[in-house]
Amino acid sequence: MSTDPRAVRRVLRRGAVLATGVLVAVAGAVAPGASSAGAAAPPRNGIVCTTGGPGAADHHPVFDLTTRTGYIDLPDGNTAYMWGYSSGFDDFQHPGPVLCVTEGDVVTVILHNTLDVPASVVFPGQDDVLADGVPSQPQTGSGGFMTSLAQPAAAQTGTVTYSFTAGHAGTFLYESGTDPETQVRMGLFGALIVRPSMGADYAYDYADTQFEPTEEFMVLLSEIDPYQHAAVEQGKPFDLTRYKARYWLINGRGYPDSIADNFASWLPSQPYGSLATVKPYDPVTHPRSGMARYLSVGSEDYPFHPHGNNGLVVGRDGRPARALSSGQEDLSMEKFAVNIGPGQTWDVLFRWKDAEDYSVANPVTVTVPSLANQVVGTFYSGSPYLGNTHDLPPGVQTLNQCGEFYIISHNHALFQITSWGVNMTGPITYMRIEPPNNTCP
Secondary structure (H helix, E strand, O other), rough: OOOOHHHHHHHHOOOOOOOOOOOOOHHHHHHHHOOOOOOOOOOOOOOEEOOOOEEEEEEEEEEEEEEEEEEEEOOOEEEEEEEEEOOOOOOOOOOOOOEEOOOOEEEEEEEEEOOOOEEEOOOOOOOOEOOOEOOOEEEEEEOOOEEEOOOOOOOOOOOEEEEEOOEEEEEEEOOOOOHHHHHHHHEEEEEEEEEEEOEEEEEEEEHEEEEEEEEEOOOOEEEHHHHHHHHHHHOOOHHHOOOOOOOOEEEOOOOOOOHOOOOOOOOOOOOOOEEEEEEEOOOOOEEEEEEEEEEEEOOOOEEEEEEEEEEEEEEEOOEOOOOOOOOOOOOEEOOEEEEEEOOOOOEEEOOOOOOOOOOOOOOOOOOOOOHHOOOOOOOOOOOOOOOOOOOOOOOOOOOOOOOOOOEEEEEEOHHHHHEEEOOOOOEEEEEEEEOOOOOOO
16 A cells, blocks of 8 residues: 555544444554565565575575664654664664564674764674674773673774574564663664574464464554754753653654555655555465564553454563463463563564454444534545445545555554644554455555
């Protein structure tokens, strides 16, 4: 789906809401993707993997990350000065590239620092990380105070090579270990996905964690205090005791930009969308679940709320539910809202199903209100039934393309789905359920 958020903003600001004809919902996020330069075109929706160059085929992926500065667009029309890890030696992007490796890979990450201050990378959840061939460990200054959680690259031209063996599958963060209360908040972070040895369509090395590879999504949640970012840009000190987030983002974007395609042309520094595009569950034609990978670099818990559907939590912080018990029994659990704490990751399987099998031949058993009592939403097809369209009232425009459903997913701390007070922005996305027998644009 190609959706111009500028058009969506205009409609939303006139007060339009999602139509009542849409049925139930599920987890939202972003799915499997392309690799680095020279690879096939990345998917329009879903995780865009950076795979580590030619060495990845030999289980020795190598990633170059370069610290950059730049700006991102925010839903209220403002911009924010940011730092970020770029892929290779590319221009600034936010967040950093999604690094995808396989369990057992010997991973090399070469950090090239162009900032005016030292910077580093730490890999929470990875064991025995080396920095320039020696153990990566906290650094202290002359006064005995810790200056970094890992060996940093010197300001402006420094380089450090980190390496580790990806010992177990899961979803992980990578982020700066140097002055993290500033550098992580300024944007030095990204996602690391370790695929299990069973295959890229499994969350972990258990058969019941298999998922549909075209329905794998990412929800990376973050926040911005614009006063901190302005102070950093101007080279001024910032009192961290006065930190207060005013923007909250999903995959580096706020709504409605969040549902635009990956690499949308009007968001040159914010490559990753979060629209989840799925097909209805069917035991024969579409039997696998989807996969949502949740991550947070925020300062407090984020209760992410996929409307109308539970998800099955199969892992947290890169540990499968079975491994959380010495007895190896299945400790996976259903969750309606995923409460993601600072620095946490959650792996959640989900599926969408119209349990009542409503259709024109099996209509919803309610009286549809008269048109005078309806508000026709931006994404409504004119019909409450999947795969059907119908005439809309004169003057009403729709972004619906083929009778698909759109179901909202968002941070349920409602004051955080704002942009400095502008309502219905922030970490909001949708699940797009496509008709099972239709080819949508």
